Amino acid sequence: MGVRTPGELVERGLATPAQAGALAPVVDRYRMQVDDYYLGLIDPDDPDDPIRRQALPDVAELVESAGELRDPIGDSVHAAAPQLVHRYRDRVLFFPTFLCPMYCRYCFRKVALNEAPVRLDDVLSGAVAYVAAHPEVREVILSGGDPLLLSDDRLDRVLGAFGALPNVERLRIHSRVPVTRPSRVDAGLVATLARHRPLFVVTHFNHPRELTPVAEAGVRALVDAGITVLNQAVLLRGVNADAETLAALFGGLLRWQVRPYYLHHLDMTVGTQHFRVSLRDGLSLVRSLRGRLSGLAWPTYVLDIPGGGGKVPVDSDFVRAEPQRGVYTLVGPQGGRWRYVDPAEHPAGFEGHPPGAERLP
Ligand code: SF4
The missing domain is CATH 3.20.20.70 (Aldolase class I)
Incomplete structure (x- = not known):
């Protein structure tokens, strides 16, 4: 059976009705499905449970941060x-x-x-x-x-x-x-x-x-x-x-x-x-x-x-830390070099460079 909708999370005691309302746009954008087996691994009393975090939607998914991509590893490129x-x-x-x-x-x-x-x-x-x-x-x-x-x-x-x-x-x-x-x-x-x-x-x-x-x-x-x-x-x-x-x-x-x-x-x-x-x-x-x-x-x-x-x-050696904290040079496995501004350290970018990877000449 499992859960597929925010309403079912409420029925299972895994969300309040207000939380379920806030999660509706998340599930509209990115589908949810969790089997009873995996739901059973969640500690329902721990809102930060690591199993829950992997399986249940979060309103934070609606935030699209600088540098984030719809196809992050370039499946479409290849x-x-x-x-x-x-x-x-x-x-x-x-x-x-x-x-x-x-x-x-x-x-x-x-x-x-x-x-x-x-x-x-x-x-x-x-x-x-x-x-x-x-x-x-x-x-x-x-x-x-x-x-x-x-x-x-x-x-x-x-x-x-x-x-x-x-x-x-x-x-x-x-x-x-x-x-x-x-x-x-x-x-x-x-x-x-x-x-x-x-x-x-x-x-x-x-x-x-x-x-x-x-x-x-x-x-x-x-x-x-x-x-x-x-x-x-x-x-x-x-x-x-x-x-x-x-x-x-x-x-x-x-x-x-x-x-x-x-x-x-x-x-x-x-x-x-x-x-x-x-x-x-x-x-x-x-x-x-x-x-x-x-x-x-x-x-x-x-x-x-x-x-x-x-x-x-x-x-x-494929990943070299630059003197500026949180900035790296990456060497691709098949050639090419990229500047990588770590989005976890520089979510808004660094000195005019956006978070993520920029191909270097
Ligand atoms: S990580 Fe794997 S199992 Fe999980 S949603 Fe993505 S493709 Fe599916």
Whole structure:
């Protein structure tokens, strides 16, 4: 059942009628959906609960801050075919759906998710033909939306179509289903996925309270089926931006044999300023974990250069702090340089430069 409207939040005791009224324009702009399972993880007595912050709308989403973008990582810049993005030479992203089991309030595709639904049958053959015509593509990543919302049969068809191409060496799926709707990870789904190895499933646990026994059962079933499971988390103010929380999250994932893969710096998506952590604080947080966690538990802390410049490790030569506090030079993975004015430190810009990334000559 779950909730989809502010009125249902009132019925569940998660909002007052006045709050629900204020949330109506938020939900009109960015859809809401939360299953009973994930609602059950919320502490109803804590207005700042980290699970609540990820799942339930906030009027702060209506604020569009300087430098925020509708397409922050430049999917449209790199679109190569309908619902297919070719950003890096050897891999493509394919979006078989824009539906999700839950609409995360910080999502970098939150605008795209509110656009017209994908009709898989209209786009699959074009996407497969594109990959077939580009032998440099070695990996196909299903993203979205959440690919694990497809039926087993449709998923089998999509994975089979890409996996049959001689140039495709591996398949990857990005999914938050194991976190927000773990009951979907049933025997039928696991058997379907296992037919398409080598397959990598990248989950998206952000907080240790998401590591429940039900989620564990799903993840362990994937691991037992020979599927490599990795996790990407997003660094979010008010959710996981402290060392204790991240250490518990990464340690818990390792106990399930899930390797923490990426920790993403929050993208410059419209209406997400209330989740933003500065790059400086993020770096110091990640470095503080180095001494206390096994190297297996360290994800790579990455930043997607706003506008489509590509993903770069923050703690590397790709990101150089300038003498002015909160200003950085970014070097793109495929060339190019950008000035990055950290919106968490300079929300109104710095010395005439807007927050976000500006390409340098
Ligand atoms: S599940 Fe992924 S794509 Fe869907 S809203 Fe959450 S972060 Fe965005």
